[in-house]
Amino acid sequence: MTQKIVIVGATSSIATHCGRLWAQGKVVDLHLLGRDGDRLERLAIDLRARAAAGSTVQIAVADFLSGQTIQQTVAALAAQSKIDIALIAHGSLGDQAECQNDLAKNQHELEVNGVSPVLYAEAFAQQMSRVNHGTLCVIGSVAGDRGRRSNYVYGAAKGLVTRYVQGLQHRLAGVKGNQVKVVLIKPGPTDTPMTAQFKAKGMKLAPVEDVAAGIVAAVTAGKPVAYVPGKWWLIMMVIRHLPSIVFNKMNI
Amino acid sequence: MASTPGLPFGNGRSYGDACLNPGGVLWATRGLDHLIAFDPQTGVLMCEAGVLLRDIQALVAPLGWLLPVTPGTQMITVGGAIANDVHGKNHHVYGCFGDHVVQLNLLRTDGEEIVCGPDLRADWFAATLGGIGLTGLITQATLQLKKIPGSWLETETIAYSNPHEFFSLADGSEQAWENTVSWIDCVAGSGGRGLFMRGNFIADAGRTAPKAAAKRMPFVPPVSLVNGLTLRPFNEAYFWLNKRKTGRQVTHYQPFFYPLDNLHDWNRMYGPKGFYQYQSVVPRAVGQEAVSAMLTEIGRSGQGSFLAVLKTFGNREPLGMLSFAQPGVTLALDFPNNGAKTLGLFERLDAIVREARGRIYLAKDARMPRDLFEAGYPRLSEFMQYRDPGISSAISRRLID
Numbered sequence: 001m002t003q004k005i006v007i008v009g010a011t012s013s014i015a016t017h018c019g020r021l022w023a024q025g026k027v028v029d030l031h032l033l034g035r036d037g038d039r040l041e042r043l044a045i046d047l048r049a050r051a052a053a054g055s056t057v058q059i060a061v062a063d064f065l066s067g068q069t070i071q072q073t074v075a076a077l078a079a080q081s082k083i084d085i086a087l088i089a090h091g092s093l094g095d096q097a098e099c100q101n102d103l104a105k106n107q108h109e110l111e112v113n114g115v116s117p118v119l120y121a122e123a124f125a126q127q128m129s130r131v132n133h134g135t136l137c138v139i140g141s142v143a144g145d146r147g148r149r150s151n152y153v154y155g156a157a158k159g160l161v162t163r164y165v166q167g168l169q170h171r172l173a174g175v176k177g178n179q180v181k182v183v184l185i186k187p188g189p190t191d192t193p194m195t196a197q198f199k200a201k202g203m204k205l206a207p208v209e210d211v212a213a214g215i216v217a218a219v220t221a222g223k224p225v226a227y228v229p230g231k232w233w234l235i236m237m238v239i240r241h242l243p244s245i246v247f248n249k250m251n252i
Numbered sequence: 253m254a255s256t257p258g259l260p261f262g263n264g265r266s267y268g269d270a271c272l273n274p275g276g277v278l279w280a281t282r283g284l285d286h287l288i289a290f291d292p293q294t295g296v297l298m299c300e301a302g303v304l305l306r307d308i309q310a311l312v313a314p315l316g317w318l319l320p321v322t323p324g325t326q327m328i329t330v331g332g333a334i335a336n337d338v339h340g341k342n343h344h345v346y347g348c349f350g351d352h353v354v355q356l357n358l359l360r361t362d363g364e365e366i367v368c369g370p371d372l373r374a375d376w377f378a379a380t381l382g383g384i385g386l387t388g389l390i391t392q393a394t395l396q397l398k399k400i401p402g403s404w405l406e407t408e409t410i411a412y413s414n415p416h417e418f419f420s421l422a423d424g425s426e427q428a429w430e431n432t433v434s435w436i437d438c439v440a441g442s443g444g445r446g447l448f449m450r451g452n453f454i455a456d457a458g459r460t461a462p463k464a465a466a467k468r469m470p471f472v473p474p475v476s477l478v479n480g481l482t483l484r485p486f487n488e489a490y491f492w493l494n495k496r497k498t499g500r501q502v503t504h505y506q507p508f509f510y511p512l513d514n515l516h517d518w519n520r521m522y523g524p525k526g527f528y529q530y531q532s533v534v535p536r537a538v539g540q541e542a543v544s545a546m547l548t549e550i551g552r553s554g555q556g557s558f559l560a561v562l563k564t565f566g567n568r569e570p571l572g573m574l575s576f577a578q579p580g581v582t583l584a585l586d587f588p589n590n591g592a593k594t595l596g597l598f599e600r601l602d603a604i605v606r607e608a609r610g611r612i613y614l615a616k617d618a619r620m621p622r623d624l625f626e627a628g629y630p631r632l633s634e635f636m637q638y639r640d641p642g643i644s645s646a647i648s649r650r651l652i653d
Contacts, residue, residue, distance in 0.1 A: 024310075025311070025314055025315075042286055043286065045286065045287070045288055045289070046286035046287045046288070049287035049288065049289050049290040049297075049299075050287060050311055193283065
């Protein structure tokens with residue numbers, strides 16, 4: 001059966017690779033949302049070349065900050081047929097020091113990485129609940145597990161995503177016969193254009209293909225929380241439980 | 253583009269300095285990883301130049317297609333395959349990678365975009381094939397894939413005890429076998445025993461692709477694991493372990509063509525000083541003599557590795573002005589970097605290649621002298637008209653500029 005998949009922030013590197021895994025050799029009905037029409041079109045062409053005959057790939061330039069527009073956009077996507085998978089993958093990694101000095105920049109980062117994804121999540125949850133069908137996958141981050149000096153603006157926004165998704169999962173768990181799954185992904189540092197600055201400094205990053213494969217597997221399994229690569233579950237378990245007196249001495 | 257000379261950089265798998273630009277700028281092309289069109293009826297694929305051969309193979313193999321020519325790894329970009337005009341085990345049938353490029357787009361640092369192919373601005377095409385990235389940035393390419401009956405090959409391994417036997421096996425296999433290659437024991441001296449492998453694609457017949465269990469060389473050992481103490485036992489073990497497997501087998505295309513791709517970071521086994529690869533091709537008329545002479549030198553030096561390949565090329569001239577694969581026989585060996593001792597051996601090998609009127613592979617080279625380069629690549633002056641003045645690399649400064 002043809003899967004209907006919506007990807008928000010589709011041209012992000014992780015989302016692109018998820019899209020390829022979903023499309024490659026299969027018949028899919030893909031909807032790609034992003035900011036830049038040219039880049040969306042380039043990705044749509046790529047995915048059409050990979051997908052099996054009979055697939056459709058459509059693009060839409062979307063608003064990321066207006067709650068009203070987000071609600072309308074998602075309602076329109078869900079109007080004709082039910083959505084099987086929605087992936088919310090957009091984000092930006094602003095410079096922490098800049099965000100501390102320039103609060104307009106700070107506000108933008110919090111909105112793009114925190115408020116915007118949860119509004120999309122709520123919009124998809126509404127539509128999926130209506131037909132009691134679908135898997136919603138939101139990309140959070142290990143950075144959301146504990147605030148730390150090097151990136152707490154990004155981390156706090158991702159923390160909002162974590163709590164919001166928890167709430168959605170709790171709400172849906174209370175619905176009798178619920179078939180809607182919500183999956184939260186917490187990627188470790190991944191080799192994407194967003195982290196190019198860290199790569200240049202020699203930081204070890206997970207290959208984006210591996211992270212995408214982990215996400216696709218978590219969506220198929222309907223896993224509530226997935227750290228990718230899996231080792232980050234253990235690392236963050238330790239980080240979360242370090243006493244402040246130790247944690248505050250660490251330069252991370 | 254920047255005003256400092258830069259260099260296109262794909263997946264960085266060239267063994268030498270063709271993909272390096274110390275003190276300069278690299279233009280990373282891995283972001284150019286989008287497909288543009290694929291027609292499963294005709295097998296024509298158009299893609300951006302940063303796409304990895306691995307990703308193409310994974311997409312098209314289940315549909316009955318493969319890239320016609322790939323080297324011993326699929327972890328390289330399309331742009332890199334063109335810029336080095338790579339060859340594979342089927343050279344005698346399919347030639348080089350460039351023989352299957354229908355068209356490519358070249359972006360010059362002055363902003364000009366040149367679309368070229370075998371019948372379209374063919375001079376630009378010939379300069380760019382094997383042009384080690386010096387004619388411009390390859391942005392996209394159209395490739396003709398080859399139809400395969402399935403993803404498996406019927407293979408046969410035959411032990412040989414000297415180069416003479418190797419040549420009769422190679423010649424005897426040209427007609428009936430699409431892929432031929434051999435492992436040669438570089439410790440054995442001019443006697444040169446080895447294992448000859450050949451394979452033809454067959455129908456899947458219900459076989460399912462093996463699950464690749466990739467391993468990783470987890471750290472760089474303080475000294476090369478391949479050294480004077482281990483080389484002989486390594487080769488001895490390799491020969492006898494594989495000799496037991498002689499005869500016919502059915503092998504999936506991935507382990508057959510890309511045996512090292514499942515051992516990530518394998519290069520780390522050579523320790524912090526790394527390794528050189530020395531790959532030459534010499535004409536057939538003097539092939540047996542030259543190969544024996546090189547093996548004698550290598551055997552006498554006690555250097556080398558168990559990664560050693562001897563293979564004949566088909567009787568076809570490559571399209572590219574600086575393409576490597578000329579008719580003849582090619583010998584490729586890894587050598588742990590032992591400084592002056594290794595470089596001294598290479599000078600003695602150079603003398604043999606020079607006398608045989610052979611050439612060294614630019615994709616593998618990090619040290620050949622300029623005169624050997626010029627003698628081996630007679631179309632260099634023709635190539636120079638197509639150089640992009642905004643591009644420079646370690647190898648271009650060492651051999652050309």
